[in-house]
Amino acid sequence: MTTFAPFSDWLAGQEAPEALKTVVAAVAEECVAISRVVSLGALAGALGVAGSVNVQDEEQKKLDVMTNDMLTDRLKGCAAVAAVGSEEMDLIEPTGRQGGYLVTFDPLDGSSNIDINAPVGTIFSILPAPEGRAPAEADFLIGGRHQVSAGYAVYGAQTMLVLTINEGVTGFTLDDQGQWRLTHPDIRVPADTKEFAINMSNRRHWAEPVRRYIDAALAGKTGPRAKDFNMRWVAAMVADVHRILMRGGVFLYPWDQREPDRPGKLRLLYEGAPMALLIERAGGKATTDGTQPILDVVPTRLHDRVAVALGSANEVDAIAAA
């Protein structure tokens, strides 16, 4: 019988500062607790709306608030964390410690999926904290290339944790004892694909190049791309990106005319940047528009947005060429 190494053994073997490992371990452990609340749903009082809005002016679901509190409390208790930032909190929350790490997260990605029992997830990004002084919001605004670790948990048919600390991207599956086990040692994104993910209902709002790219894909074998494409849209970035890490594809959430002043819907620090690091390290490309790497976008505020076009390298090039 195949044995799958426990996450703790894998983590112990990584070449990374011990303090960073404690932060990654804390996130991984809290995602186990979150997976339990997600799976219990109504039984844990986790369905429905919270009756509040977050800083993005989005209606908060009960599970958005619950998971945010869980992850915030856990990380504030972690000795190597200097401050946290979250989709669900207006401002950063310093822990009172100096040095170590800053953690940003989307505690519950894919909120519209909660009540229909479809996949949701947790996305996290870890940055170095300044030494010798208390952290400020500006310390979070250094760009995705400075991430020392990033990853996500996806609560789907299986519960999985996918992360990067050094070069590679590694996947773990939650066993029936509540332990992460190494099941996907070296995740690679195939360079070619025939699958795209985009919310097609926004077609009329897109910029012309995005419309051209999608229309060419829809034209299939007899169109300019000379192949038939398949489409998927889970409405949880975490699950759409997971599919791409497992079998290739591209995921787009482009700028559109509904809110012309913002670059896109998704958030840079705790959605775009961590997913971009995973995709690049798995051999794919992660851009705003087919060309500009998301990891090169330097934020100006904690809750900055970003346009996203990521996935199989050759297909991202096709987006750029459209």
Ligand SMILES: O=P(O)(O)OC[C@H]1O[C@](O)(COP(=O)(O)O)[C@@H](O)[C@@H]1O
């Ligand atoms: O409802 P839309 O416009 O298709 O947007 C779906 C996108 O919004 C998100 O749900 C935003 O994340 P949150 O649920 O964390 O706000 C993404 O995960 C997903 O890709």
Ligand SMILES: [Mg+2]
């Ligand atoms: Mg999200």
Ligand SMILES: [Mg+2]
């Ligand atoms: Mg969220």
